[in-house]
Amino acid sequence: MRIKNEMRLDFPAAGKNESFARLVISAFILPLNPTLEELSDVKTAVSEAVTNAIVHGYEGGEGTVRLHATLFEDDLLRVDVIDAGRGIENIEMARTPFFTTCADDERSGMGFTVMESFMDAVQVTSKVGRGTTVRLEKRLRACEEQAARRA
Amino acid sequence: MESFPEHCGEGNDSMLSYEKHRDRLTVRLAGELDHERVGPIRAELDALIADPRVKHLVFDLTGVSFMDSSGIGLVIGRYKALARRGGRVSVAGATPRVDKIFSMAGLYSIIEKLA
Structure with missing residues (x-):
């Protein structure tokens, strides 16, 4: 599949960059x-993934989060949110609604559930001690509708 | 009726203001509710509900322009605190977007949605 557009952005794992990442993916x-x-769906899912990288991947410490977005010819949007943090021991458990490793911090444990609800596909790859990549995919239907109207 | 608008600290464009009426505390939140911004709001809210007279906490979310799952944690956490002393939590002014996220989390089974 041919690529229409692509961007990579590396930023420090700091809370203030949660809103920055939302602005970038919107743009x-x-x-x-x-x-x-669609815009809200993508912003919310990216916000969850970036927050996970900061809070769980780097556990609030230093590190770099990479946002890698690709837009394919068929208007499929793919966003990879990549960290080189602690990794996830049990991905299946991490994706379970209300599961959280941060009971004291009042994380709701709904991050992956939100991502799954708002995107077409969510893929998680992780290696303990190496980091985690969350791949979010969504086909932007609005483009198809516009093309149909033009035809 | 007392009313003391308060801010959440410098450089934070989320804002919290509140109004107390008898045992009811109405908290108006504005701006973007993400993990970064929920922290200071939570601290301020907990100081407010430390007052044992507060039995009914109302979140007025009319001015919330963005919310992710951090908002779910904020509401559930305050619900637990209030429920321990026989209090309750309600939500008002949820945008369709916020409503969708709360519904997804099954929040309306424990908190009341006000029109």
Whole structure:
């Protein structure tokens, strides 16, 4: 599949960059005229993945988070959120609704559930001690609808 | 009725203001509710609900422009605190977006949604 556009951004694992990452991914997909709902879905999912990288991957410590977004010819958006943090021991458990390793910190344990609800596909690859990659995919239907109207 | 608008600290564009009326505390949140911004809000809220007279906490979310699962944790945490002393939590002014996230988390089975 041919690539329409692509971007990579590395930023420090700091809480203030949660909103920065949302702004960047919005700017990346805005030229496609996504619906407000699609835009919110993508922003929310990216926010969850970036927060996970900061809070769980690096446990609030130093590190770099990479946001790698690719837009394919068929308007499939792929966003990889990559950290080189502690990794996830049990991915299946991490994805279970309400599961959290941070009971004291009041994380709701709903991060992956939110990502799964708002994106078409969520893939998690992780190695303990090496890091985690969360791959989020969504086909932006608004583009198809616009193309259909033009035809 | 007392009303003391308060801010959440410098450089934070999320804002919290509140109003107390008898045993009811209404907290208005504004801006983007993510993990970064929920922290200071939680601290301020906990100081407010430390007052044992507060039995009913109402979150007015009319001004919330973005919320992720951090908002779920914020509400569930305060619900637990209030429930321990026989209190309750309600949510008002949830946008369709916020509503979708709360519904997904099954929050409306423990907290009341006000029109």
